Amino acid sequence: MECFAHPNISAVAVCKHCGKAVCHSCVVDAGGSIACSTQCAKEVREHDEMTQRAKKIYGVGETKRKVPSGFVMWFVLGAVFFGWGVYNSVGARSIDWFSLLMGVTFLGLGVFAYIRGRDIGLRV
Numbered sequence: 001m002e003c004f005a006h007p008n009i010s011a012v013a014v015c016k017h018c019g020k021a022v023c024h025s026c027v028v029d030a031g032g033s034i035a036c037s038t039q040c041a042k043e044v045r046e047h048d049e050m051t052q053r054a055k056k057i058y059g060v061g062e063t064k065r066k067v068p069s070g071f072v073m074w075f076v077l078g079a080v081f082f083g084w085g086v087y088n089s090v091g092a093r094s095i096d097w098f099s100l101l102m103g104v105t106f107l108g109l110g111v112f113a114y115i116r117g118r119d120i121g122l123r124v
């Protein structure tokens, strides 16, 4: 792959906005991303900013780990207790209400934490 402006020089990167191949001397830094011109750099920066905002709104990426951090834990705990309850109930041939109820409680907390986390994410 060669630079779009210098046909004999091999490209080192691709413009994030227009997809043109650029060589080392043509690369324009767009806040951590690569662009081929200041025009594209501006577009890339705006696009990156938009992506960051969208991530916050929809709760993906870093924010996903932060906002509903509790809910995954509750779901895992709920699944473990519920699974344990079912396992015990089948093994002992009598229903292990304690573990099953704990499982359901944790799953309920997980749903609650998830909804709360999603609400927070959407309000930003």
Ligand SMILES: [Zn+2]
Pocket: 015, 016, 017, 018, 019, 020, 035, 036, 037, 040
């Ligand atoms: Zn470009």
Ligand SMILES: [Zn+2]
Pocket: 003, 004, 005, 006, 009, 022, 023, 024, 025, 026
């Ligand atoms: Zn070039």
